[in-house]
Amino acid sequence: MTAPADPTPAPSTVPAGPPPDPAAARPAPAPAGPTDPPRLGTFRDPLPIPPVLRPHHPVGLPHLVHPNGEDRPAELRLQLRSSHRRLHSELPPTPLWTYEGSFPGPTIEVRRGQRLRVVWTNRIDTPFPVVDGTVPMTPPPADDQPGIDPADVDRAAALLPAWTVTHLHGGRTGGGHDGWTENAVLPGESQLAEYPNDQPATLLWYHDHAMGITRLNVQAGLAGLYLVRDEEEDALGLPAGPYEVPLVLCDRNLELGPDGRFTGRLLHKTAAPLPFFGPYTLVNGAIWPYLEVRARWYRFRVLNAANGRAYRLHLVDEQGERVPGAVWQIGTDAGLLGAPVPLPDGGLALTPAERADLLIDFGALAGRTLRLVNSAIAPYEGEPLPPGASPAEPHPDQRLTDTGVLEFRVAREPAGDPFALPARLAPSYTRLSHDALPEHTHRMLLLATDPQGDFQLWEMAGAEPDAAPGAEPTDGLVQLRDATGQLSCYRRVARTFDDTLNWHVRQDGWEVWTILNLSIALHPVHLHLVRFQALSREDWDVSGFRQAAGGTAAGSPVAFRGPLAVAPSDQGWKDTIQVPPGQLVRIAAQFTGATGRFMYHCHLLEHEDGGMMRPFTVTPGAVLDLGGAMPMAGAPAAAPTPATPAMPAGATPMSGMPGDS
Numbered sequence: 001m002t003a004p005a006d007p008t009p010a011p012s013t014v015p016a017g018p019p020p021d022p023a024a025a026r027p028a029p030a031p032a033g034p035t036d037p038p039r040l041g042t043f044r045d046p047l048p049i050p051p052v053l054r055p056h057h058p059v060g061l062p063h064l065v066h067p068n069g070e071d072r073p074a075e076l077r078l079q080l081r082s083s084h085r086r087l088h089s090e091l092p093p094t095p096l097w098t099y100e101g102s103f104p105g106p107t108i109e110v111r112r113g114q115r116l117r118v119v120w121t122n123r124i125d126t127p128f129p130v131v132d133g134t135v136p137m138t139p140p141p142a143d144d145q146p147g148i149d150p151a152d153v154d155r156a157a158a159l160l161p162a163w164t165v166t167h168l169h170g171g172r173t174g175g176g177h178d179g180w181t182e183n184a185v186l187p188g189e190s191q192l193a194e195y196p197n198d199q200p201a202t203l204l205w206y207h208d209h210a211m212g213i214t215r216l217n218v219q220a221g222l223a224g225l226y227l228v229r230d231e232e233e234d235a236l237g238l239p240a241g242p243y244e245v246p247l248v249l250c251d252r253n254l255e256l257g258p259d260g261r262f263t264g265r266l267l268h269k270t271a272a273p274l275p276f277f278g279p280y281t282l283v284n285g286a287i288w289p290y291l292e293v294r295a296r297w298y299r300f301r302v303l304n305a306a307n308g309r310a311y312r313l314h315l316v317d318e319q320g321e322r323v324p325g326a327v328w329q330i331g332t333d334a335g336l337l338g339a340p341v342p343l344p345d346g347g348l349a350l351t352p353a354e355r356a357d358l359l360i361d362f363g364a365l366a367g368r369t370l371r372l373v374n375s376a377i378a379p380y381e382g383e384p385l386p387p388g389a390s391p392a393e394p395h396p397d398q399r400l401t402d403t404g405v406l407e408f409r410v411a412r413e414p415a416g417d418p419f420a421l422p423a424r425l426a427p428s429y430t431r432l433s434h435d436a437l438p439e440h441t442h443r444m445l446l447l448a449t450d451p452q453g454d455f456q457l458w459e460m461a462g463a464e465p466d467a468a469p470g471a472e473p474t475d476g477l478v479q480l481r482d483a484t485g486q487l488s489c490y491r492r493v494a495r496t497f498d499d500t501l502n503w504h505v506r507q508d509g510w511e512v513w514t515i516l517n518l519s520i521a522l523h524p525v526h527l528h529l530v531r532f533q534a535l536s537r538e539d540w541d542v543s544g545f546r547q548a549a550g551g552t553a554a555g556s557p558v559a560f561r562g563p564l565a566v567a568p569s570d571q572g573w574k575d576t577i578q579v580p581p582g583q584l585v586r587i588a589a590q591f592t593g594a595t596g597r598f599m600y601h602c603h604l605l606e607h608e609d610g611g612m613m614r615p616f617t618v619t620p621g622a623v624l625d626l627g628g629a630m631p632m633a634g635a636p637a638a639a640p641t642p643a644t645p646a647m648p649a650g651a652t653p654m655s656g657m658p659g660d661s
Ligand SMILES: [Cu+2]
Pocket: 455, 521, 522, 523, 524, 602, 603, 604, 607, 608, 612
C-alpha cells in the first residue's frame, strides 16, 4: 500500500523559484505575493509508539531503583532531557525538551494499588527550543500558518530557564506530590513524587504544570502517558499487546527560515486571546502518520494533548464517507463505562486533556484504507457538525486546513480474532444522580471575562439580601433565574490565582460544583485529585451579564433556557469537562483518597497560564471541625462584609477578604 499522492513537492525538493520571502506566512500586500508556505506530505510516516516502563516488570529497566519490596514502593528515576526528533520524514530534526528523550515521554504502566515513587530529575541543558510569538487579531490572523514575522517574536521566551514541575493528570495523590504549579525545579534539581495508584484502571497522563509557562513547556515536548490497570479491566479480555495502541493527539506549528523552508523548530504562534492552534496534527509525536493494522479488533487509548485545539473524531473511508458501526467507546477520562457506546454520528469531540478508550473493529474492513479525521474547527465552541456536512471536509478559514489525523491500512488477510464486544463493561460503574447523592456541599463557579477580555474563574458565594443588583450592574454581583423561575444572587469572592483560598473541602466529602459559562469560549474545566460525573447540562441565556461592568443589572438576570442532554459518552467518570458558552454544567465528586492543596483550572493551556486557575484544599474533617483560622467558603474570617459597594472595573473583588488587598 502506498500513501496517497500529494501534488505539493516536499520542502527538500522545492525547485529554485521565486525568491524566498522571510514573511511567507503573512498575508502580503498585492502584487508582491509571497510564496505559499511549504507543504508536508500526509500519511508518509509510520505511527511511533512511545516506550513503556513497567515498574513491576523490572527486567531491562535501568530507570528502576528497586521493584516493589515488602514495605516500600517501586521507585523510578526519570530524567527531563533535551533531545531532537524528526516529527516528519520531510523535516529536519526538531529540538525538544522531553521526558527520557522521548516525545511523547515513555508510557508508565502500573497496577492498581501499586505504589510508585518517581524522581523527576531536570537535566535539560539547552535553551528553550520553541519560537514564541503573538500576531495581531486584525487583519484576520495567520496564527495557524507556519512561520512568523521576526517582529512578532517574543524575545523573552528564548531566555526561559527550564523551570518545570510534573503533574500526573487524573492521578489520585497527595497535594505534596501533585506537582504544585509554583514548586517547579531548575536544571540539576529533582522533584519527588509518590503515586498510590489506588484508582480504577484508566489512561492518565503526566505533563509539565509550571506556573505561567505550562503552555510553553508542554509545547516543547514535556508530556507522556500513564496507564493504570486493574482486575476489572483484565476480566474483559480487551485487545492487548500490539493490539492496544496509544494515540496522543496534539497540534504544532513550525518555524520557516529566511529561505521559506522549514527549519525544524517548533513555533508557538498565537493571536491573543485565542489559545494556540497549529496547522500540523501529530499522533505520538509524528505529523500525519499511518498505522498498518490486522483485520481484527484494536483498542486505542486516545488523549488530546493539545494546548488549545479540540479534536472531533470520525472514521472515514477513501472517499471521506463515514464508516459506521466500527468504533465503540468503552471508557472516558477516569475509567471504563458501564456499557460500550457507539461513536456518535456527529463524531466524538475531545477537548484538551480529555481521553477516550476506543475499540475499533477492522474485521469487516480487510484491505481497506481508512482514516481518523478531525472535524472540529478552531476555536471549537461545542457546535455540532452541520447536518449533511462531510467530516473530512477542511475549513481553512476556521483553522482546519487539514482534517487528517491518522491513516489505517488494514491487512487483506483475515485475522481469526476471537474477541467479541462485551455487552457490559465495568460492573463497578454507576451513574450518579443528584437526588441519590449522599449529603453534599454546593459550590458555584462562573467562567467569566473581565472588562479587559481576559478569561477568569469566578468563585461565587450567596450574596447578602441587601446586595441585590441595582439598576446598573455592580462588579462581581450576578443574579440568576433558575429552571423554577426563582431568582438568586451571588457575589464574586475570588477570580485570580492569588485571591483568598475559599474552597476548603472536607476529606471524603461529596460536592456538587455548578459551573456556568458567561464567556464566549468553551472551557474544558479540570479538577485535580478527583474523578467526577456530569449530573446535568442546561442551556442558559447569559446576555444579561455585562462584561464591561462585571455583573448583571436588576431585571436582567442570566437565566435558564432549557435542559440539555448529557451525551452517553459524557456520562462516564471524568476529570475534565467541556463547558461551552452559555451552558451550565453540574458535576459531582467525592474528594477522597488524599489530602492537601490542589488546583482546578481551564485546560486550554493559554487560558490556564492567563489566569484561569484556582486552588482548593482537602482537609480531614476533624481538622476542619477543630476550627482554627480557616475561613469557610464564602464566609470571610474577618467580620462579615457589609453590602458590597459598587466598585470600578478592575477593583479588587470585594473588601474584607484577606489577601485581596
Ligand atoms: Cu479556558
